[in-house]
Amino acid sequence: MSSLSPQTVLDRIHAALPQARVELVNNPSPSGQHAMLVHREDALQVAEFLKNDPELLLDYASNVSGADYPEYLEAVYHLYSIAKKHGPIVLKTRTGDRGADTAVPSLTRVWKSADFQEREAFDLFGIRFEGHPDLRRLLMWEEFVDFPLRKDYVAPDDYEYEPTPHGAIVQKAAATQA
Amino acid sequence: MSFQPTTTFSGTADAGSLEVSLGPHHPSTHGVFRMNVRMEGETVVKLQPVFGYLHRNHEKIAERNSWLAAMPYTDRLDYICSGTNNWAYALSVEKLAGIEVPERAEYLRVIVGEMTRLQNHTAFLGFILGDMGAWGSALMYAFREREKILDLFEELTGARMMLNYARFGGVRCDVPKGWLEKARAYLATYPAFLDEMEQFLTGNEILLSRLQGIGVLSAERAINGGISGPVLRASGVDYDIRKVDGYGVYPRLKFRVPRGEVGDCFDRFMLRLLEARESLKILQQAFDQIPEGPIVNPAVKQRGFKPPAGEAYGRIEGPKGELGFHLVSDGGEKPYRYHVRPPSLINLTLLEEMCLGSKLADVMVILGSIDIVLGEVDR
Numbered sequence: 001m002s003s004l005s006p007q008t009v010l011d012r013i014h015a016a017l018p019q020a021r022v023e024l025v026n027n028p029s030p031s032g033q034h035a036m037l038v039h040r041e042d043a044l045q046v047a048e049f050l051k052n053d054p055e056l057l058l059d060y061a062s063n064v065s066g067a068d069y070p071e072y073l074e075a076v077y078h079l080y081s082i083a084k085k086h087g088p089i090v091l092k093t094r095t096g097d098r099g100a101d102t103a104v105p106s107l108t109r110v111w112k113s114a115d116f117q118e119r120e121a122f123d124l125f126g127i128r129f130e131g132h133p134d135l136r137r138l139l140m141w142e143e144f145v146d147f148p149l150r151k152d153y154v155a156p157d158d159y160e161y162e163p164t165p166h167g168a169i170v171q172k173a174a175a176t177q178a
Numbered sequence: 179m180s181f182q183p184t185t186t187f188s189g190t191a192d193a194g195s196l197e198v199s200l201g202p203h204h205p206s207t208h209g210v211f212r213m214n215v216r217m218e219g220e221t222v223v224k225l226q227p228v229f230g231y232l233h234r235n236h237e238k239i240a241e242r243n244s245w246l247a248a249m250p251y252t253d254r255l256d257y258i259c260s261g262t263n264n265w266a267y268a269l270s271v272e273k274l275a276g277i278e279v280p281e282r283a284e285y286l287r288v289i290v291g292e293m294t295r296l297q298n299h300t301a302f303l304g305f306i307l308g309d310m311g312a313w314g315s316a317l318m319y320a321f322r323e324r325e326k327i328l329d330l331f332e333e334l335t336g337a338r339m340m341l342n343y344a345r346f347g348g349v350r351c352d353v354p355k356g357w358l359e360k361a362r363a364y365l366a367t368y369p370a371f372l373d374e375m376e377q378f379l380t381g382n383e384i385l386l387s388r389l390q391g392i393g394v395l396s397a398e399r400a401i402n403g404g405i406s407g408p409v410l411r412a413s414g415v416d417y418d419i420r421k422v423d424g425y426g427v428y429p430r431l432k433f434r435v436p437r438g439e440v441g442d443c444f445d446r447f448m449l450r451l452l453e454a455r456e457s458l459k460i461l462q463q464a465f466d467q468i469p470e471g472p473i474v475n476p477a478v479k480q481r482g483f484k485p486p487a488g489e490a491y492g493r494i495e496g497p498k499g500e501l502g503f504h505l506v507s508d509g510g511e512k513p514y515r516y517h518v519r520p521p522s523l524i525n526l527t528l529l530e531e532m533c534l535g536s537k538l539a540d541v542m543v544i545l546g547s548i549d550i551v552l553g554e555v556d557r
Contacts, residue, residue, distance in 0.1 A: 029488020029507070030276025059401050063491060065504045065517035076504065078491045078519075082401050082417050088491055113404020115527050116229075124237075139230040139556060148235055 004086040006034045009056060013046060016053070020046050025092065035076070035090035040104045043093045044131075047110045050079060050089070057083045061111035066121035068150045072097060073127050075104050077114070095127060098150070106132035124149035195223060200541070202231045208305070209552025213529075213541070220537050225530040229523070232556035240516040245271065245483045246346070248516060253340040255518060256554040258301060261294035261331070262496045264344035269425060270492030270503035271346050275485035277478055283348035284427045285468040289361070290334070290343055291494075292457040292464070296368070297327040298497035299450040299457075302549050303375055306447060309546030310388045316379065323371050330361050346483060348474025362465045368458055376451060389444035393532040393544035396441060403528040406521050407499025408453060409548055412438035412445040419495035431463045443547040450549075484511055491519075498522055498549055518557060522550040 006024055013022050013036075021039035038046045050058040063078040073095045080087030093104040106129035108114045118129040119138040126147035129135055137144065146153055201212035210231035216224035236255065240248040252267045253260035265287050272279060279287075304320030328338040334353060335341045343350055379385055395405070400413040410417055418435040420428045436452035438445030487509040493502035499521025506515035525548050533541050 027488050027490075029274050029486060029490050031273040031488065031490035031492075033273075033490055035489075061404060062406075062493070062500060063502050063504055063517070063519040065515070065519075067506060067515045078502070078504065082415060085417075085422050090491070111404065112399075112402045113524060113527055116523055117404075124235075137230075139233040139235075141230065149238055149241075153238075 064117035066125035236557040250342040256551040261290040266501040268344035274490035277347040282471040295497040297324045299454040306546040347478040413441035446547040522554040
């Protein structure tokens, strides 16, 4: 596979989209897969560029995953080019925090492959992908309220528990019999 | 995307549509998978897959255990192909920690990996015939051969399906005495079996009419939809990770990458047959070339394994498509983030597009031609 360094990609982005806020995130691992962190407001524009630029042609968004860090949530995209047979280029976007400000733009309109995977990251991490065509929980059921893959998630003792009217009925019966 | 009905099967266009819930217990959904299908007459006008019936949050469980403890659990993702699941996880961890793998171990991985691909594609032949209504016979013929490969796996690893074979920087155990000769002798009979299956199936008129022109997927849509593996190549895209990434010892092995022309169910069916024959070629070469030597990198401490902080994405060409692992380490004994890129789930992204305008009975064949395992879809 021909190699494509993130620095080359970054230089091309800066040349074509000088106002886009993209920076290189160093990855200390021997894998050497350094990531590009793009500001969420510019993510869609940068994604379109990466997919359509004739030198890069990153037409294949192979993997999308979420990650939970103490200050923010992160959506990670691993991009490859089938036309040019290079990759992976790692693209990251971050939310403002882990509470109220958890929106990042959805890249499903650029790469359809992100469809189910963004739904999964929404389901398990609570990253809200704005502009996603059908942002619903994927694996957990609709009524579920928490985000299980977050580090501070506490599993309930009994997933099967559902409140039933039994308790109230027993109390009422006890009151009338007293 | 619009859901304009193409034709109505009977009556007028305003005869009303019917919504059917297929599954989760439908025998052709390959596990607990459900599809909400809206039909006009017998023609599908909308299809919505429903996931999660087999969800156990594999990723959360892996993140609370040690790095090595996730290895046997990867067997349970795509439980037909545990050999390649282990390999993908081990390869990703090796990328993350920069571990070298001894040559003999690389060959053993290729042997187990290609035998896994062979038995997956063999089982596929049986499953898809079942989806077309030919229950039993084809599946039994396929399973008869698959059993013999599982026997070989049992002798090698102690388990028929849950191999737990790869280790970080190698494999768990060396082959028993005489195993390689036994495997080679058995696999020499395999082309005759494939010929027999092809003779029974490929020329059959009913099979042709059930598969040809059904569920056509264009190359452009397949790439955009993240489709991988045999489904992607059946649409005419020349993309095999064994060639593109050249991981392991694949660059030393000669094999061809089959491609489809139309991208219909028949191409996907034929592609598995052709790939099985290529796997046999790879296996013969691996048996010829496998050197003596250590089977695991002695510098790696498997228990209490702590990769340096950082992250990595590793992937292999699994029998069902691109199986990848995105791993983040904080330098500790457990993965900080452990994510599986499941080919079975992502290959379903375009299921609706492939099914629109088809008859309800074809939905099962289209789903079968994608080849999914729910242990991997729902994780």
